[in-house]
Amino acid sequence: MDNIAGRKPALGWAVNLSVIFIVLLWIFPTVGLLVSSFRTADQIASSGWWKAFFPTEQTEQVRTSDPDDTRIETDDGTFVVEGSFYGEEGGPPISAWGVSSRDVSAYGPGDTADMGEGENLTLLEDGSYTWTGNDDQISGRGQRVFVTAEVPPEFTLDNYDSMLFGRGNDNISKAFFNTLTVTIPATIIPILFAAFAAYALAWMDFPGRALLIAFIVALLVVPLQLALIPLLKLHLSIGIGKGYLGVWLAHTGFGLPLAVYLLRNYMAGLPRDIIENARVDGATDFQIFVRIILPLSFPALASFAIFQFLWTWNDLLVAIVFLVDSSGDTTVMTRHIVELLGTRGGNWEILATAAFVSMAVPLLVFFLMQRYLVRGLLAGSVK
Incomplete structure (x- = not known):
C-alpha cells in the first residue's frame, strides 16, 4: 500500500531539502558577484559580500601633511603640525589607531602616542591630529599612521562605468x-x-x-x-x-x-x-x-x-x-x-x-x- 498513486513518498522532505540546497548553492555565487560588482576595492578587501549592507571596520594607512610646509615653532623651541586626515569633508569616527604596522590598534581616540625623545602624536575621533617634536623629527615626510574606523556601507556604479x-x-x-x-x-x-x-x-x-x-x-x-x-x-x-x-x-x-x-x-x-x-x-x-x-x-x-x-x-x-x-x-x-x-x-x-x-x-x-x-x-x- 506504500506505492499507491497519489500518496506522497516517505522521503519527500529529503527531496525538497536537496532541491533547496542545490538552488542556494547556485544562487549564492551569483548574488555574491552582483553585490561585489557595486562595492569599492577597499570594502571588498575588508569584508565579504554578505556584510555589504552593514557597517564594517576598515584599517587604512594615512600620513600627516608635509611638516616642512605646515609646522609651527613654539616658544620653547619645539615644532607642531596640526591638521586632519579627513579634511573639510569629514569622515567616519575613528575607533582605534597606531603608528606601527605591528599594532595598528595601539591607541584610542584622544590618546597620545609617545614615539620617544619628545616626539608625540595625538589623534582625535574626528581625524584631527597634533604632531609635536624637535627640528629633526618634524621634517621630511609626514608621519605614517594606521587608522581604524567603522565605515558605512557604500555602493558605486563606477565599476560598471x-x-x-x-x-x-x-x-x-x-x-x-x-x-x-x-x-x-x-x-x-x-x-x-x-x-x-x-x-x-x-x-x-x-x-x-x-x-x-x-x-x-x-x-x-x-x-x-x-x-x-x-x-x-x-x-x-x-x-x-x-x-x-x-x-x-x-x-x-x-x-x-x-x-x-x-x-x-x-x-x-x-x-x-x-x-x-x-x-x-x-x-x-x-x-x-x-x-x-x-x-x-x-x-x-x-x-x-x-x-x-x-x-x-x-x-x-x-x-x-x-x-x-x-x-x-x-x-x-x-x-x-x-x-x-x-x-x-x-x-x-x-x-x-x-x-x-x-x-x-x-x-x-x-x-x-x-x-x-x-x-x-x-x-x-x-x-
Missing part, C-alpha cells in the same frame, strides 16, 4: 558584442540544420535510417577536444582560417549531434494522425515540416537553443582555437576576463563586474525560456 564606457583594457563592451556575434549565429545555424535532419529521421523512410540514428547517438560521447586540431587544419587548408566563419562552423558541428537527437525524439512523439491527415490532403513533406512540425516543436527548439546559447556564450576553448588573433579585434568575453585576471588580479571589483556582465545575458535567456526547457528535455521519454 569603467567596464562598459571606460577606455583601455578594462572596457568590455567590444568583447561583449564580439561574443554576441559568435553566439547568435552559432545558436541559429545548428537549429536550422538539425530541424531538417530530425524531421527526416523521425517521419521519412529511407535505407539506413536506424544506422544513421545510432551513429548520431554515438557522436554524443565523442569529446570535442579530439577534433579541435584536425578541424583547425581543415579550416586553414580550405582558406577559412581563424575568424567568425570558422568558429560558427565549429560550434555548429559540435552542437549538431545533441540537436538532432533532441529534436528527433520530440518530433517522433508528435501524433501520427496529424502527419497522415496532412499527407492525405496533399501536403508535401516540406509543407508538413514548415506548417505543422516546426510550430509543434517549439519547446524542443527552445530547449536546445538554451543549451547551445549558454555553451557558446561561456566557451573559451573553441574561441581560443578558432577565433583569437594577435590584434585582439575578435576577443570574446571569456578571453577578455582571463586577460583581466592576469593584468588586474588584485582588482576584485573589476573582475566581479566583468564576471557578472558576462553572466547577465545567459541568465536572462535562461529565465525567459526556462518554461520550455523541461518540456523539450522530456520529449519522447514517455508515451
Whole structure:
C-alpha cells in the first residue's frame, strides 16, 4: 500500500531539502558577484559580500601633511603640525589607531602616542591630529599612521562605468558584442540544420535510417577536444582560417549531434494522425515540416537553443582555437576576463563586474525560456 498513486513518498522532505540546497548553492555565487560588482576595492578587501549592507571596520594607512610646509615653532623651541586626515569633508569616527604596522590598534581616540625623545602624536575621533617634536623629527615626510574606523556601507556604479564606457583594457563592451556575434549565429545555424535532419529521421523512410540514428547517438560521447586540431587544419587548408566563419562552423558541428537527437525524439512523439491527415490532403513533406512540425516543436527548439546559447556564450576553448588573433579585434568575453585576471588580479571589483556582465545575458535567456526547457528535455521519454 506504500506505492499507491497519489500518496506522497516517505522521503519527500529529503527531496525538497536537496532541491533547496542545490538552488542556494547556485544562487549564492551569483548574488555574491552582483553585490561585489557595486562595492569599492577597499570594502571588498575588508569584508565579504554578505556584510555589504552593514557597517564594517576598515584599517587604512594615512600620513600627516608635509611638516616642512605646515609646522609651527613654539616658544620653547619645539615644532607642531596640526591638521586632519579627513579634511573639510569629514569622515567616519575613528575607533582605534597606531603608528606601527605591528599594532595598528595601539591607541584610542584622544590618546597620545609617545614615539620617544619628545616626539608625540595625538589623534582625535574626528581625524584631527597634533604632531609635536624637535627640528629633526618634524621634517621630511609626514608621519605614517594606521587608522581604524567603522565605515558605512557604500555602493558605486563606477565599476560598471569603467567596464562598459571606460577606455583601455578594462572596457568590455567590444568583447561583449564580439561574443554576441559568435553566439547568435552559432545558436541559429545548428537549429536550422538539425530541424531538417530530425524531421527526416523521425517521419521519412529511407535505407539506413536506424544506422544513421545510432551513429548520431554515438557522436554524443565523442569529446570535442579530439577534433579541435584536425578541424583547425581543415579550416586553414580550405582558406577559412581563424575568424567568425570558422568558429560558427565549429560550434555548429559540435552542437549538431545533441540537436538532432533532441529534436528527433520530440518530433517522433508528435501524433501520427496529424502527419497522415496532412499527407492525405496533399501536403508535401516540406509543407508538413514548415506548417505543422516546426510550430509543434517549439519547446524542443527552445530547449536546445538554451543549451547551445549558454555553451557558446561561456566557451573559451573553441574561441581560443578558432577565433583569437594577435590584434585582439575578435576577443570574446571569456578571453577578455582571463586577460583581466592576469593584468588586474588584485582588482576584485573589476573582475566581479566583468564576471557578472558576462553572466547577465545567459541568465536572462535562461529565465525567459526556462518554461520550455523541461518540456523539450522530456520529449519522447514517455508515451
